[in-house]
Amino acid sequence: MTRYATLAAILSQRIEQGLYSAGERLPSIRALSLEHTVSISTVQQAYRLLEEKRLVEPRAKSGYFVRNQPLRAELPTVTRPVQRPVEISQWEQVLDIVRSPPRDDLLQLGRGMPDITEPTLQPLLKALSNVGRHGDLRSLRYDSIQGVFGLREQIARLMLDSGCQLDAEQLIVTTGCHEALSTGLRAVCQPGDIVAVDSPCYHGTMQTLKGLGMKALEIPTDPLTGISLEALEMALEQWPIKMILLTPNCNNPLGYIMPEARKKRLLTLAQRYDVAIIEDDVYGDLAYSYPRPRTIKSFDDDGRVLLCSSFSKTLATGLRIGWIAPGRYLERVLHMKYIGSGLTATQPQLALVEFIRHGHYLQHLRRMRQRYQQNRDLMTQWIGQYFPANVRVSQPRGGFMLWIELYEDFDTLRLNRNLENQGVQVAVGSIFSASGKYRNCMRINYAPKLTAEIELAIKKVGTAINQLMEANSATAEECLPGQ
Amino acid sequence: MTRYATLAAILSQRIEQGLYSAGERLPSIRALSLEHTVSISTVQQAYRLLEEKRLVEPRAKSGYFVRNQPLRAELPTVTRPVQRPVEISQWEQVLDIVRSPPRDDLLQLGRGMPDITEPTLQPLLKALSNVGRHGDLRSLRYDSIQGVFGLREQIARLMLDSGCQLDAEQLIVTTGCHEALSTGLRAVCQPGDIVAVDSPCYHGTMQTLKGLGMKALEIPTDPLTGISLEALEMALEQWPIKMILLTPNCNNPLGYIMPEARKKRLLTLAQRYDVAIIEDDVYGDLAYSYPRPRTIKSFDDDGRVLLCSSFSKTLATGLRIGWIAPGRYLERVLHMKYIGSGLTATQPQLALVEFIRHGHYLQHLRRMRQRYQQNRDLMTQWIGQYFPANVRVSQPRGGFMLWIELYEDFDTLRLNRNLENQGVQVAVGSIFSASGKYRNCMRINYAPKLTAEIELAIKKVGTAINQLMEANSATAEECLPGQ
Incomplete structure (x- = not known):
């Protein structure tokens, strides 16, 4: 047994025995290195092993902690959806959720809304309020259908964190991530086409497929590592799939982050079978680990990945500002955006430019x-x-x-x-x-x-x-x- | 010759001779009644006749004026578009217009932007700015997919002016009129379906049809009275038309207002051939005559008219707030909206409620x-x-x-x-x-x-x-x- 594995086993036993209880901070790397007379890097390796086993977790600037007891509840089973393309139903249940405005007498635990009460969001309200001041009429005008240039520049800068090297010209601002997904789908697929999705899959995506007359082929998905590449490959072999649509980072609803190696393999598969990928990254910036996980888009070298995201989950849903980096499909997506809702509201875009430029976005994140x-x-x-x-x-x-x-x-x-x-x-x-x-x-x-x-x-x-x-x-x- | 026709002839001659020149105010009704010893109502009838002949025009609270000289330039010819359904081209030229943000060095005389510099619009900037004040977080939240209820109530009230008796539940707020048109089309038609349109027809509509894979059947249109009902009937007879899409009030680009009798006849035709109607009323509130013209929707008794409008032309384009009264297609339109762009931004909706409620909308109009x-x-x-x-x-x-x-x-x-x-x-x-x-x-x-x-x-x-x-x-x- 290697040194680090031995150390990991000792620590693991102590956790099992309740010596370090759930949520408790573990000894520092330095302390363990002294206690066991091993090198710093050995302790680091031991902790990394325990992290992989999901026994401990790092917290920024505070060291390692014992994962909470309840996390030992068993994971959801690997999903086994129907293995053929199907048309989508369930619209009534979705409508129930999206039709009702916020109600004081109903706690909507099911709705995808972030917390907007943190003081770090206050500068956004201020920015929204400032846009129209001093007779500044910009917020009342059309801007480009592609979105306010300054905002696209800021988004491109933020995307560097996920490994994407893009410029403002390769981005389109949309009315939320919803429009990003919808325009992306319509740019690549026709009614009747088959789209492979991770399963379970965000209901907005499901309903979009339904509304566009496309068929979903649900691929079995692991609650820790994401869409099964083996099942996906079999599906690509068997069906004329036009598109793969998935949420590899901080998946909704399963919460996993697909490992980097699997992201690369997925892209290779897509290239081999020549299908496009829509990557929904709307929760990506909210990964608990730092640096945030890379996107599949960051490995994309032939423009087949359409990366979709928005500020709805990181900041506030009411803004309705999202974006898409549509790769080779830019022109088509632009057309689909034009015919779907036309331009995106100007004021929230201008407010976001100020908010991000002054560092408030990263602070809030x-x-x-x-x-x-x-x-x-x-x-x-x-x-x-x-x-x-x-x-x-x-x-x-x-x-x-x-x-x-x-x-x-x-x-x-x-x-x-x-x-x-x-x-x-x-x-x-x-x-x-x-x-x-x-x-x-x-x-x-x-x-x-x-x-x-x-x-x-x-x-x-x-x-x-x-x-x-x-x-x-x-x-x-x-x-x-x-x- | 009746009395009023005689009086009209006299006045008409005086205008021809330049006795009253272009833009000049004509004698008041009372003055003419005294001058010619005829009744008030005879003078009114005479003026109405001259108005029909487009020699004079009424202006609110100021009486009748001689129409300006240059209006005597001949009208555009009645259009003769291709008499079969065609697929739509010209996207590149449209893209040229919508892609460029406002530029100081280019005067975009072609773009559909209202004037936003009038002081009567200032309260809107204030309302936009006020929404997030005092820690009010409503603007950051999702509201209903149907739109903020208070705004729908205000819109329903405003629509009374066009003869429509609707309530908030029958309205959906959209991201501009563009989304209203697009969701309306997708709610009723499938790709490949034929849509009859007035011709010339707003390019946004044309591109929407193109993007949705629908075919446009352009109907000859008179520059004064609108779509030719005779040609439309022949087309309905000949082709499996799914939808009639037109802008009967303050038509874009021709500017006519379709006479009320023709609106009714069009509706009867639609009923006879059982097709739906999308009525684009985005310029309707900007009619120069008061009261504003009625909508076809106001005669609709079986829910087949989908009325689409927005505040983009009456107030400001950058708001991106429109609406649709989709009649019997409400549920379908809601679905199409959900999958297209999801919810509409909350802040501009809340600002508009304040702006309209305080009477600023009608004042600005x-x-x-x-x-x-x-x-x-x-x-x-x-x-x-x-x-x-x-x-x-x-x-x-x-x-x-x-x-x-x-x-x-x-x-x-x-x-x-x-x-x-x-x-x-x-x-x-x-x-x-x-x-x-x-x-x-x-x-x-x-x-x-x-x-x-x-x-x-x-x-x-x-x-x-x-x-x-x-x-x-x-x-x-x-x-x-x-x-």
């Missing part, structure tokens, strides 16, 4: 990454506390969404109905599937300040789940033959 | 109607002065666009190229046709303050036209047989 990581741990703890023991829970490495899998026959649609009178709503799993799978799953947002009110809501959800399970087993008994 | 009417007269006068004598010019009854028809072989694309170094750009006519017709036409925006700089620009356009015509006739001579 740092704050939110930390907050969301803490929230993930607390929410996971609550789930462990209030939900049935056998639930499976994702281990997000970024973003603010938890994916929870209940036993196979469970129906979260029914759960939501039961919760209706209690002022709580979760996102039902079935909207994340083209074929209505994942009825036994749900997505919960842990972005907001996790107050006692939210803890109570989680408790209510847990209670409702238990009640449904009891009712179910009662019914099952009643249906026994002979009764 | 009154101002702009008057301004645009005056500008029309002055611009028409300049065209008469600087353009060749035989040009045909539209007589807009609302909005801020002039349509100019040159002799048949003229090429406005070439004209624009020649103007490029002179810092002027017009909208070439061919983008208003699916089949590239109207190359000899152009659209000019008369919204801005008509400064000496703009007069100079019009002069430059006129000179460039003359030069091209001379060059053309020289070439024609060179090509004579035997040379």
Whole structure:
């Protein structure tokens, strides 16, 4: 056994024995190096091994910590979606979510909204408010269909962090990431075309495919490493797939970050079968690790990747400012944008230029990454506390969404109905599937300040789940033959 | 001859003889009633007759005026587009217009931008600026996919002026009128479907049809009364038309208002052949006559009319707030909106609620109607002065666009190229046709303050036209047989 593996085994045993408890800070690298008379790099290697085993996790500037107990809840199973292209259903359930404006009497735990109450976001309100001052009329004018040039410059600068070397001319500002995805799809595919997606997959994407008359081919996906490349290759072999659409970084809803090597392999596959890739990176900047993970786009050398993102998750949903780096499809995407919604509102673009230029964006990101990581741990703890023991829970490495899998026959649609009178709503799993799978799953947002009110809501959800399970087993008994 | 016809003849003669000159105020109704010892209502009838003959025009609270001299330029000919469904081209020319941000060195006379420098628009800047004040976070949140309820209420109230009785639940806020048109089309039609349009037709609509893979069937259109119902009926008889798409009020680019009786007949036709109607009313509130003209939607009793509009032309383009009243297609349009761009930005919606609620919208409208009417007269006068004598010019009854028809072989694309170094750009006519017709036409925006700089620009356009015509006739001579 190597030195670092031996050290890792010792530390691992101590954690198992509860010597270092969940959430506790582990000894510093220097301290361990002295204690065990090994080199700094040996300790670093040992910690990296424990990190890979998901026993410890680094936190910026604070060292390593024992991962919280509840994270030991089992991961969701590797998904096994229907292995043929299907048309998408479930629009009614999605509509339920997006139609209702914010309500004081309903806690929408299922909605993809970031926390907007942090003081680091205040400069954005100020910037929005400043745009029209002193008779400045720019916000009332059309700008270019490609978006305000200054904003595109700032976005290009920010994208360097994900390994992308792009300039303003290669970017198009869109009305949210939604429009980025939609224009990207329409630029490459025709109605009837087959699009391979990771599964579960963001319901907005599913509905876009549906609305455009395209078919989704759901590829099995691992809750830690993402879309199965083996299954994808078989699918590419078997079907005339036109496009691969996926969220490799801080996946929504599973929260994984696809390892870099797999990203490269995916790109190679796409090149071999000559299909385009839409990479949804909308949560990418919210990875808990630093530097943030690279995009597939950053490896793209022939312009086949259309990278889509927005400020909706990192800053605020109400802005509706996203972007797309469409590679070789720029001209087509521009046309699709023009015919879909025309130009994007000018004022929020101008406000964002100021906000980013003064460093407020990166400052806010740092704050939110930390907050969301803490929230993930607390929410996971609550789930462990209030939900049935056998639930499976994702281990997000970024973003603010938890994916929870209940036993196979469970129906979260029914759960939501039961919760209706209690002022709580979760996102039902079935909207994340083209074929209505994942009825036994749900997505919960842990972005907001996790107050006692939210803890109570989680408790209510847990209670409702238990009640449904009891009712179910009662019914099952009643249906026994002979009764 | 009736009394009022006699009086009308007298007045008409006096105008012909120059006794009352162009732009001059005519005697008041009371004065004429005394002068000719006829009743008030006889004078009113006489004036109405002269108005119909387009010799005089009423101005709010100021009485009747002699229409300006240059309006006697002949009207554009009734259009004769290709009589079969065609796929749409001309994207490159449209892209030229929409890709460039506002430039100080280029006067974009072709772009559909209203004047935003009037003081009556200042409260909007203030409202935009106020939204995020005092820690109010509403502007950063998602609202309903249907749009902010308060704004829909205000829009419903405003629509009463056009005869529409709708409530907030029947409206969807969109990202500009562009998205309203696009979602409306996608809600009703499939790729390959045939859409009948007035012709010339707004290039945004044309490009939307192109992008959605639909075919445009251009219907001959009269520059005073709009789409030919006779031609439309023949087309409905001959082709499987799915939708009629038109701009009956303050048409873009021709400026006419379709008479009410014709609107009703069109609706009856649509009912008989069971096709839907998209009514683009984006310039409707800018009619120079008061009350503003009714919409076809206001007669719609079975929900087949999808009324589309926005604040882009009445207030400011940069807002990107439009709306659609989709009748029976509401659910489908909502889906198309969700998949196209998702929700519409919240802040401008909240600002608009304040702006309209405090009466600023109607105040601004009154101002702009008057301004645009005056500008029309002055611009028409300049065209008469600087353009060749035989040009045909539209007589807009609302909005801020002039349509100019040159002799048949003229090429406005070439004209624009020649103007490029002179810092002027017009909208070439061919983008208003699916089949590239109207190359000899152009659209000019008369919204801005008509400064000496703009007069100079019009002069430059006129000179460039003359030069091209001379060059053309020289070439024609060179090509004579035997040379």
